[in-house]
Amino acid sequence: MAIILAAAAIIILAASARWAWWRRRTAGLEVLCYHKIGTPPPGSKLKELWVSPEKFRAQVKYLLGKGYQTLLFSDLLKIRRGETPLPAKAVLITFDDGYENNYLHAWPILRELGAKGNIFVVFSTIGKANLWHDPASEPWVNMATLDQLREMQASGVIEYGSHTMSHPHLSALSLDDAACEMAEAKRQLEAAFGREMCAFAYPYGDGAYNPPVRTKALEAGYTFDFSFRQGKTPWPWDRAGGPLDRLFIKGSDTIWDLALQLSRGASRL
Numbered sequence: 001m002a003i004i005l006a007a008a009a010i011i012i013l014a015a016s017a018r019w020a021w022w023r024r025r026t027a028g029l030e031v032l033c034y035h036k037i038g039t040p041p042p043g044s045k046l047k048e049l050w051v052s053p054e055k056f057r058a059q060v061k062y063l064l065g066k067g068y069q070t071l072l073f074s075d076l077l078k079i080r081r082g083e084t085p086l087p088a089k090a091v092l093i094t095f096d097d098g099y100e101n102n103y104l105h106a107w108p109i110l111r112e113l114g115a116k117g118n119i120f121v122v123f124s125t126i127g128k129a130n131l132w133h134d135p136a137s138e139p140w141v142n143m144a145t146l147d148q149l150r151e152m153q154a155s156g157v158i159e160y161g162s163h164t165m166s167h168p169h170l171s172a173l174s175l176d177d178a179a180c181e182m183a184e185a186k187r188q189l190e191a192a193f194g195r196e197m198c199a200f201a202y203p204y205g206d207g208a209y210n211p212p213v214r215t216k217a218l219e220a221g222y223t224f225d226f227s228f229r230q231g232k233t234p235w236p237w238d239r240a241g242g243p244l245d246r247l248f249i250k251g252s253d254t255i256w257d258l259a260l261q262l263s264r265g266a267s268r269l
């Protein structure tokens, strides 16, 4: 009996060191952050940024099965303006950068299952590759083309936000250059897609908690700015208090990780 209890205690301790189930449930806006949907290419050192299509499908099914409504940025804008209430169970599915694999693998799954998603696009790499990475450490892959992005928008399944012109570390630039990266991307993306770009995500999260950079993001006219920090942000949102945090889905995450992310704001220590 003592041995069984000891074994049970060890299992619980081990699980507690891996998963954050013991954390308190937290309230706040639930924003999932994905990057690439597919299989990592040989040599990728950022494998955790790749989620397989099978896992992505299971995660979206889980959300819909739990009664979540998947919001577009334009839905969040209406909620922010008080035109519609925030649904009791709402989630934003976001993708950073604008990869072609979002078009090839994520969009068909969202469309088939009846869910919505949002992509933060780097304007100057549309139809090119993830040129901000050193290819020696992270292989280049295709970014979605303008035609692919427009096709996804026309389906009503995908909306866009801005992720700067060239994916720089904004804090490393002069404040004028950082402001230009954010304001010019908004202008160019709005011209390309004929829609307001109300949302912005800081590349690498850099600048989200740097007040002068953040001020420039808000001055550029974005209503929403999204960080790269793990967590949920209380809603209604105190915009002056800081950006919106997100829940990062890793390639190795299980459905239980997703459930903990949604309820606790984190799945791991």
Ligand SMILES: [Zn+2]
Pocket: 096, 097, 163, 167, 203, 204
């Ligand atoms: Zn990025």
